[in-house]
Amino acid sequence: MSKIAAQLKKGVLEIIILSLLKKNRMYGYEIIQALEEISDGYYTLKEGSLYPVLYRLEDKGYITNEIVYEESKRAIPRKYYTLTKEGKQMTEEFIIEWERFSEVTNRIISR
Amino acid sequence: MLNKSIEGYDSYRADNKNDLTHKNDAKYIDMVMSLLECDASYKRRIKEDLYIMLEEKRVQKGGLAAETLLGDPFTLANEFAENFDLEVKDTKESDNRADFKYGLSRRGNFRYGYYGHEYKSKKTLFGIPLVHVNYKSPFAVAKGIIAVGPVAIGGVACGGIGAGILSFSGLSIGLLLALGGLGISLFFALGGMAVAGILAVGGMALSGLVAIGGFATSSLIAIGGYAQAKVAIGAQIKALVGFYTQSGVGKYTFEMSNDLQYMGEIIRNSLLKEEGKVNTIIEFILRHFFK
CATH class of the missing domain: 1.10.8 (Helicase, Ruva Protein; domain 3)
Known part of the structure; x- marks a missing residue:
């Protein structure tokens, strides 16, 4: 992966994760898998990239986590992440801004 | 949870x-x-x-x-x-271990020859970070109101080499106070070797006014193992007036006494006799410490 691609991905990771959590609560590995699947392998997120973003979003109050103990072969609980009310609002704002950003940027690039 | x-x-x-x-x-x-x-x-x-x-x-x-x-x-x-x-x-994407430059503990540093991290507070004062800690390299420079690093420059500087209003470093240069192996200050210095305008305290103390230490030399008052000044007190002294336990060189040098008031009077009278007046700082010390 080129340095440019890495920087671009890093810049949009927050909005991507917030968008994923908009519909459902998700756990860490689920987020990694969903990103990989939806992006056809373009986003191959690793733990060292995922968790710092999740911590930042948690610290800002946009997401919250919930520990769930499930009756299964799992020995330890799952940690689900959910958007907070503030997070939902921020996600909407993010998406509106992103649409404007990408539209304007594409217009400039394609001139 | x-x-x-x-x-x-x-x-x-x-x-x-x-x-x-x-x-x-x-x-x-x-x-x-x-x-x-x-x-x-x-x-x-x-x-x-x-x-x-x-x-x-x-x-x-x-x-x-x-x-x-x-x-x-x-x-x-x-x-x-x-x-x-x-x-x-400057981080690279390969897993080349020599790329560890940021956020690693000293353990990592020793192993790969790099120091740890850098922290710069978002809060600033007069455009200068409130706190800047920089250990990104062995010669990294930290600049902040509080600066910590191998080279630290700021209000309060702590590091290998530090310069600031207050400096606590190996080589310490402080406007008001310098504390360190070598402390140099316009006002007060404390260290293995201390050089100061007003007060120096250390193994070797050099001062414009008052020096206290193993080897103490100043223009006004020196106290120490070897003391050299206008007024000196120590084991060996070289002074205009002073008291010694081993040897003394100077016009008015005497063996140490247990009577501080007596010593004070001798110093005062000797200075009056020699110079016709007693320096304000000496007078202050005599009044407060030789009574």
């Missing part, structure tokens, strides 16, 4: 203490944590999440070793370090 989950891991780990795979998980995670330099709450969160991720992946992918599931611990630690702060510079 967090505590509850931690308890969960403790029991999980206790239940699986004979399981080599889980033992390896603990070793692997401890290794990652030992490489990361961040506060305890973050370490706790990372540790917790790595256990969860390992378990999750193991359930889905099968009983594989931690390294197979999460990758080389050095690479993982590097990823965390890079992503905790977006100001990380």
Whole structure:
């Protein structure tokens, strides 16, 4: 992966994760898998990239986590992440801004 | 919620203490944590999440070793370090271990020849960061109201070489106060070797006004093993007026007395006789300490 691609991905990771959590609560590995699947392998997120973003979003109050103990072969609980009310609002704002950003940027690039 | 989950891991780990795979998980995670330099709450969160991720992946992918599931611990630690702060510079994507420049503990540094991290507070005063800690290289410079680093410049400077209003460093240059192996200050210095305008205290103390130390020399008052000044007190002295326990060179030098008031009178009278007046600082000291 080129340095440019890495920087671009890093810049949009927050909005991507917030968008994923908009519909459902998700756990860490689920987020990694969903990103990989939806992006056809373009986003191959690793733990060292995922968790710092999740911590930042948690610290800002946009997401919250919930520990769930499930009756299964799992020995330890799952940690689900959910958007907070503030997070939902921020996600909407993010998406509106992103649409404007990408539209304007594409217009400039394609001139 | 967090505590509850931690308890969960403790029991999980206790239940699986004979399981080599889980033992390896603990070793692997401890290794990652030992490489990361961040506060305890973050370490706790990372540790917790790595256990969860390992378990999750193991359930889905099968009983594989931690390294197979999460990758080389050095690479993982590097990823965390890079992503905790977006100001990380010059990081490369390869898992070349010489790339560890940011956020690693001293243990990592010794191993790879790099120092740890840099912290610069967002709060500023007169455009200068309130706190700047810089250990990114052995010669990194920290500049802040409070500056900490191999080379520190600021209001309060702490480091190998420090310059500031107050400086606490190996080589310490302080406007008001310098404390260190070598302390140099316009006002007060304390150190192995202390050089100051007003007061120097140290093994070797050189001062414009008052010097106290093993070897003390000043223009006005010196106290020490060897003391040289207008007024000196010590084992060996060289002075206009002073008291010694071993030897004294000077016009009005006398053997030390136990009577401070008497010593004070001698100093005062000798100076009056020689110079016709007593310096204000000397007078102040005589009044307060020789009574």
